[in-house]
Amino acid sequence: KKGGFAHYMLKEIFEQPQVFYNTIRGINDAPLPDCNRLRDPVTVVACGTSYHAGLIFKYLLEECCQIPARLDYASEFRYYPPPASGLVIGITQSGETADTLMALRLAKAHNCHTLAITNVLGSTVTRLADTTLYMRAGPEISVAATKSFIAQLAVLMQIVNRFRGNSQTETLLEAHKAIEDALLMDFSETVGLCENAQSIFYVGRGPFYPVSLEGALKMKEISYIHAEGYAAGEIKHGPFALLSEKTPVIAICMPGETYDVMISNIKEMKARGSPVIGIGRSGDTDLPEICDLFIPLNVATLFTQILTATVVLQLIAYHTAEKLGRDIDRPRNLAKSVTVE
Numbered sequence: 001k002k003g004g005f006a007h008y009m010l011k012e013i014f015e016q017p018q019v020f021y022n023t024i025r026g027i028n029d030a031p032l033p034d035c036n037r038l039r040d041p042v043t044v045v046a047c048g049t050s051y052h053a054g055l056i057f058k059y060l061l062e063e064c065c066q067i068p069a070r071l072d073y074a075s076e077f078r079y080y081p082p083p084a085s086g087l088v089i090g091i092t093q094s095g096e097t098a099d100t101l102m103a104l105r106l107a108k109a110h111n112c113h114t115l116a117i118t119n120v121l122g123s124t125v126t127r128l129a130d131t132t133l134y135m136r137a138g139p140e141i142s143v144a145a146t147k148s149f150i151a152q153l154a155v156l157m158q159i160v161n162r163f164r165g166n167s168q169t170e171t172l173l174e175a176h177k178a179i180e181d182a183l184l185m186d187f188s189e190t191v192g193l194c195e196n197a198q199s200i201f202y203v204g205r206g207p208f209y210p211v212s213l214e215g216a217l218k219m220k221e222i223s224y225i226h227a228e229g230y231a232a233g234e235i236k237h238g239p240f241a242l243l244s245e246k247t248p249v250i251a252i253c254m255p256g257e258t259y260d261v262m263i264s265n266i267k268e269m270k271a272r273g274s275p276v277i278g279i280g281r282s283g284d285t286d287l288p289e290i291c292d293l294f295i296p297l298n299v300a301t302l303f304t305q306i307l308t309a310t311v312v313l314q315l316i317a318y319h320t321a322e323k324l325g326r327d328i329d330r331p332r333n334l335a336k337s338v339t340v341e
């Protein structure tokens with residue numbers, strides 16, 4: 001059943017190039033129903049990993065399309081004033097998460113148009129929302145979400161591309177090759193730095209901040225090592241007090257406007273004793289010098305950087321949990337879909 005893999009999680013991680021490809025193709029064939037509605041106020045609601053996809057979407061909408069977007073944890077949505085009108089997008093792999101369903105019900109009660117992005121045909125959210133877009137991840141067995149996150153990003157990136165008016169499907173499809181390359185990498189040295197950690201900090205800026213949050217969530221839920229995702233600039237506003245040789249830092253440092261300031265953040269964290277694992281573009285000459293370990297990625301576009309860094313962090317969490325002998329597919333205290341508020 002696991003197709004020769006030790007765990008469903010690893011199998012699902014390896015399915016990602018195909019899942020990404022299928023989802024982009026699927027979205028491309030189905031005309032995006034409510035793209036024009038993105039001109040109305042946009043609110044996104046989701047939980048957990050799906051919330052992290054929402055955070056990346058918010059960044060891309062604002063940065064690439066100049067569309068402001070509000071993002072709420074679905075469980076918090078009702079405690080804030082509801083949007084007066086516009087589009088409310090619920091992102092949910094299972095389509096059954098109680099908090100997300102509740103938020104969408106509330107949005108409908110306030111006359112907002114609702115769009116669901118889900119993986120499960122016929123799930124509750126598809127009956128609730130005005131429109132549904134499907135990610136084509138196939139059934140996800142492992143409790144930790146991996147391929148469904150990549151499929152969510154595929155849907156959301158394709159929406160962004162459509163809205164920008166450039167049909168960059170071909171460029172986007174190239175990302176699936178970069179994801180494949182990431183799957184072939186060896187993470188044993190990284191696991192060596194993480195397995196005995198007291199706590200691990202994941203840091204990035206801009207779109208790599210939500211990628212850091214997702215990396216940390218994967219690590220904590222399957223390895224039970226405490227991990228925090230942080231906007232890199234925030235570490236000095238408190239968490240500096242925790243840094244030591246027992247708190248490795250995983251820093252995503254890609255070329256672009258955040259590069260220089262990330263380099264100085266990494267130096268600050270190293271100076272406080274933390275071993276630093278840098279994830280960046282292959283050919284980078286600064287990162288190998290200042291980091292204890294450097295993970296080079298072949299990445300050309302922003303979308304590819306986001307996708308491949310995500311896959312690398314999934315694999316680091318997986319291999320660390322495996323080294324520690326954890327019950328990877330069924331971590332303690334967790335369920336695949338959370339049907340209580």
Ligand code: F6R
Nearest residue numbers: 048049050092093094097144145
């Ligand atoms: C983490 C994880 C959870 C889910 C969250 C939302 O690996 O799986 O954080 O992402 O419970 O679930 P869905 O997307 O089904 O609404």
